[in-house]
Structures are given as C-alpha cells and as structure tokens.
Amino acid sequence: GENVEQHPSTLSVQEGDSAVIKCTYSDSASNYFPWYKQELGKRPQLIIDIRSNVGEKKDQRIAVTLNKTAKHFSLHITETQPEDSAVYFCAASGNGNQFYFGTGTSLTVIP
C-alpha cells in the first residue's frame, strides 16, 4: 500500500515568517493530495488540496506544490500568524476513497 512520510514533526517560526512542510509518497498511482489542519481538541479540516495534473495551487497565504517525478509535495504558509498554530497532516489518495496520512507536523507561530 501507500506510504506517506511527513517532515518535520515539529516546526516553530516567528510571526510573519514562512513555514514549509514536506511530504513524500511511495505509490505512483496516487493522484490526489489534500492537506488538513487540526487545532487542539478539534477535528482535522481540509485547508487545500492538489491533483496530480497540477504542479502548484495557491489560496491566499497557503500554497501547495507537487513534484510527481520525485513523489513529493509541500505545504507553504506565508506571513504566518498565531492562529496558524496547529497540527498539519498531508495525505495521498489513488483510488478516490482511501486516504493515507502522514504523521503530522506541529506548527507553532511565535508572536
């Protein structure tokens, strides 16, 4: 099956700086890559996603890039704010209904 690795496990940045979280996947059949944000005590919630026919996608301060050849994808958060502090999960899906998750990155934005 698919194996998704996520790095780093923890990340601290100063408010206003950028944050980058990276994931790799193993199955070349994976074609959909969502990112989830989970605040403390809450459910994971989708924040952005990308399909394999697209190399980059942006939504305000967050962006995701995908390198199919290298089998890695990344989440970029610019101009970080304290409310960006949370755990972020990447995931990969190939058959449309099974998702494989990374182990999460705990992001702390220091005011």
Place this chain on the structure above:
Amino acid sequence: DAGITQSPRHKVTETGTPVTLRCHQTENHRYMYWYRQDPGHGLRLIHYSYGVKDTDKGEVSDGYSVSRSKTEDFLLTLESATSSQTSVYFCAIYIFSGRRETQYFGPGTRLLVL
C-alpha cells in the same frame, strides 16, 4: 460539518469490557471510515465501509469490528477493550462533488481504557 456526528464524545471504560462507538451521517454518503489518532502516528485507518453491509479492514484492525446496517450509521466495536486502545477515534465520510473529493471528519471520540 457535512452532517457527521459521533457518540459518545468521551468515554472511560475498563479493560476487558466491550465498547461501541457510533458514527452518524445525514447526507447519504456511501463511504465511511474509522480512524484512530495517537501521538506520533497520525491518523491510522481501522476499518472502512463502501456500502450497507460492505466493510473492509484497514491497517490497524486487530481488536476492532464494525457494522453498517444502515447507510447513515457506522458502528465501531472494541470487542474486549485494552489499554492500548486508549485513543481518539475519528469517523470520516468521503465526499466527491466533481470539483473536490476529500474526507470530512466527525468531531472525534476520546476513549480511555483503564
């Protein structure tokens, strides 16, 4: 929240007792999932369902069983709870809308096995 709820939200039980967690959805989605979330492990799939009475195992299915007798309900049973099953359990549904496909999660159930 895609009409997905879980019950109970919190439960404390003793080792060896059976426990059933319920996931309920209101939008008639075909696919439903149970995950457990533990520090350092992210979200791990326990079981999933692709229709009424159609279920399959995930990567951490040992000690768990599921049932889906109605589209809207997906039950997770810990047959004989152990301390290693102390975790946060999330139910999820798969939504495909043409432009977006993803899993939406329920609010979670915190289970403590003493």
